Amino acid sequence: MALTQMALDSLDFDATVALATKVAPHVDILEIGTPCIKHNGIKLLETLRAKFPNNKILVDLKTADAGFYEAEPFYKAGADICTVLGTSDIGTVKGVIDVANKYGKKAQVDLINVADKKALTEQVAKLGAHIIGVHTGLDQQAAGQTPFADLALVAGLKLGVEISVAGGVKASTAAQVRDAGATIIVAGAAIYGAADPAASAAEITAIAHGGKSGGLFGWLKGLFS
Numbered sequence: 529m530a531l532t533q534m535a536l537d538s539l540d541f542d543a544t545v546a547l548a549t550k551v552a553p554h555v556d557i558l559e560i561g562t563p564c565i566k567h568n569g570i571k572l573l574e575t576l577r578a579k580f581p582n583n584k585i586l587v588d589l590k591t592a593d594a595g596f597y598e599a600e601p602f603y604k605a606g607a608d609i610c611t612v613l614g615t616s617d618i619g620t621v622k623g624v625i626d627v628a629n630k631y632g633k634k635a636q637v638d639l640i641n642v643a644d645k646k647a648l649t650e651q652v653a654k655l656g657a658h659i660i661g662v663h664t665g666l667d668q669q670a671a672g673q674t675p676f677a678d679l680a681l682v683a684g685l686k687l688g689v690e691i692s693v694a695g696g697v698k699a700s701t702a703a704q705v706r707d708a709g710a711t712i713i714v715a716g717a718a719i720y721g722a723a724d725p726a727a728s729a730a731e732i733t734a735i736a737h738g739g740k741s742g743g744l745f746g747w748l749k750g751l752f753s
């Protein structure tokens with residue numbers, strides 16, 4: 529069993545709210561993606577928080593410095609999870625963990641571009657990170673990379689922290705990600721690029737919550753996607 533997270537990666541405020549409205553009933557967590565939060569700011573978080581009280585909200589700040597100071601307004605405005613780059617100074621990571629704890633929320637450490645993922649994961653888990661983000665970014669996906677090997681490495685450490693996985697996950701790979709130890713399955717393009725985003729979100733959530741990989745139809749679709 530894993531939770532699902534839909535990454536809202538548009539720059540357009542109204543289009544983001546409209547897509548969230550379609551998808552929110554079918555996912556556990558709404559993610560305001562990094563370009564989206566940079567472009568639209570905290571007002572978008574406030575809008576989504578008010579409209580979707582039943583979803584958790586992750587703000588993908590990818591904080592690189594001033595962890596406590598940068599993340600605090602977002603927790604105050606209703607974020608449940610904020611992200612901090614694992615490549616940043618350990619004091620920055622600690623700042624986001626500390627402010628998450630202050631508000632009873634969670635901090636996620638993003639492993640994107642971290643060279644020694646094992647060492648960093650062990651270090652930040654000890655520091656109290658709530659979620660480890662195994663993440664193959666959009667530019668890395670364009671170069672053909674996937675998150676599966678990193679997921680196996682992090683899950684194999686058995687540190688008892690939540691593990692989020694992002695990087696081109698779709699219905700045909702969601703069961704693999706779930707069974708490899710992810711507790712949060714992130715999907716962006718697979719949902720917003722689908723002809724029917726709500727149906728795509730529902731399909732991925734059914735798999736994340738323990739269903740089979742979409743049955744024969746899902747398997748056939750996976751072959752051609």
Ligand SMILES: O=C(CO)[C@H](O)[C@H](O)COP(=O)(O)O
Binds near residue numbers: 536562694714715718
């Ligand atoms: O954080 C991100 C990019 O940095 C994306 O939101 C994340 O990778 C999920 O999107 P997709 O499923 O399209 O890879």
